[in-house]
Amino acid sequence: MYMSSLKHLYVQLKQYKESHKPLYFLSAMVFFWTIFDCILSYAVPLILTEHGFSATQMGFILGSSSIAGAAFDFLMCRFIKTVNFRRVFMFMFAISAVFPLILWQAKTIPIYILAMVVWGIYYDLYNFGLFDFVSCYTEKKEHAASFGIVQVFAYLAEIIAPLVASLLIVEYVDFKTFAGSAIFLLIGFLFLILLMVVTRKRKLVDLKCEDGYCAVKELPNSASQFRSWKKIGGYVFPALFLTFFLYTVDAFFWTIGPIYSEGLGLDGFNGLLLAAYALPFILAGIFVSKLTSKYGKLKVAYVAFLIGSILLSCFALVSAINPVFTIGLTFFVSMTIAISYPSLNGSYADYISEFPAIEKDVEGLEDFFTNIGYVIGPILSGFLADTLGIEKAFSAIGAIGVIFALVLIKSALRKKKLNEK
Template identity: 30%
Template sequence: MFFRRMGVNTGSSVWSRVLALSTVFFLIGLSDSVLSYWVPPFVQKTLGSALLMGVVLSFSSIVGLSADIVLPQLLQGAGVRKLIMISVFLSLGFGALLLLSYRVTSVFVLLLAMGTWGVYYELLNFSRQQFLANNTPHNIHASASAVLFTFRGLAYTIGPLIAGFLLTSSTQAPIVFALVITVIGGLALRISRLGSGGHVNLEIKNVNFVSELKHWKTLFRVVWPMIAMSIFMGIIDSVFWTSGTVFSEKMSGNIIARFILPAYMLPMVLVGPLLARMNIVSGKKRKAQILYLVSGFLLVLVGFADNLAAVVFFVFASSVMSAAAYPLVDAVYGDMVERLGRQRWHLIGLSSSATSVAYIVGPILSGFVSGIVGEQKTFAVFGIGAVVLSVVLLFTTKRKFTLPQSEIARWV
């Protein structure tokens, strides 16, 4: 009944695959969200420095950015199932390294864990875009993306709550829980209806950094408005998980402060079903930019709210708008990936790199701005940035992206 209200026909083979992948992503995301809650305070406590904690965590995104350059040349024959299964094994390796770092204090082990985490995250991004291009018709890219984001949002909404509960019993309990859930996710993948895995070409001699960056330059000239949006969306997300958590902790004497992050994450769960039911086929770029413009304006109001109830309300309202924009941006990528055919991996790598860049520079910018204006007004600063960016993109984004097919056809 729930999925029918979303406009999802569970009897359809396409939607059956979407729901199968969503279930797998929910389980893997639940594991990841529990560890995302556990890792930062553990690293800071282990290293005894907030600065070192930031450096170690950013290493994950640096490795992820490198993976975005290398993976398009390694994964030419990879299927969705194969990509996700590799991600599952990397997630298990990440958890095992965290258990080791808990017993053996070593910066090297922590960096190895963060690097593993970075590659795992990028492979999941690649698998999502590959799935949208290969397994869903063009006219339901936005709806399918909305369903995937709904399940992801649910995982990241309840994961921190579970992690907080587990920490009351044991410091290592979240890791064990995450490992078990990852195994269940792997088993769910095995019995899912996602099709065969495909062959993964891992010939290191095929990797050429310069060649890949040239491909990115060609694609960037076309899709730069979406890349710009992706980077800024990632930066604001990092603001919530850095300055937002600090602000919540400072205001923890007021119970309302505990609802700031849930108010940020919950709209992804609520908006996804509505967006899936709307089945937006055209005008995705412009709709995403308008939604993000409104989201930025509401984020500005967060910075100037005079009580925590108003902060939570404006955070929720802003997140509703951005939660609607996210799947539309993702669907635009899905449309372009489909059009690129066998060269799709290069665009997937470029779009994934936007997130990596955001999570490298986001925490640094957030810390710098909050040091000047304070945590609450940091939201206003980045909200103004979102408004300005959206206005610029509304006037500069072409109605249709045209790929240089003759040049792309010459790529090896």
């Protein structure tokens, strides 16, 4: 649970100065690797539609990457006991290099699904490597701040990547797109080499890391896990459901967003839509803490969710007036999502601080509902795009969000009244 904003980055860099050089190399590596990843994230829906797949088929293909990631996560937890960030990141870069090669040659659904499996695996490896590095090379009290710094660089990359992608893609996705993404992957790999060099003789913060210890989660037996999740899930279900829905909306933007963007006709700046979507994530952290301290974490998350859903439901109307205006609308929708995320994370932290024994279960449930959102989101967005059109698909998920937001708010008010009695 960490805060990611430009203000946070400035404060931490001023405090750390030269003492956290490995963290800076890691952040640079993540920055360039994320640009590579997001360029291809922008290109994949376009590639699939260019090859004649329907939006629904595209959604199922993209959703398979999250299924593969979840399965790989399960296998890592079950069978891999020790992980070293160097080996993990080296493997991640090797698989990342294979991904565009498979995409370049893919023509059939099985090959595209293979590409999605590779995609899901290398993204999961990124998370494992990141957690291992932070746990072994930064003090425990600095973990949240360190994650926050890395995340700011990732968000900056997500802003830049769609703009780069739209410059590389003229009429259709061709070799330039893959070559351009490969350049960023190579630069990221060079920073990984530097990171490995500067950490070679650096003292480990946690002595357990000398034996290859890392943050791979222990997996209890399935029966006890599901019983525990069922009990705890009922208590935190509103927050979990909102987590699921927010990631579903995120999947909408990254699935059908690139297709809509390329139809804006902005001559090389079609990526502005997704850049506008990514920008609020490094801005919202500046004032979220003030809102949550004044009004409460879940209340802020619910109200922001409601406002964002109302705005998103207007997507088709705004697009009909002027498609370019949807860039501004997307920015404000994303701002509400960016407010909801840290508010939700704060509520999870509250649950954990109140009942420390359930920390692993809450984290596991949050991860599970996130994965479900990234499976359902692409499939639902593709189906709605085929049925209603892309603009109305965004409006439809916004309208559904309004209904769910009102239900969550009503439920919270009812619970508050019962507690007062």
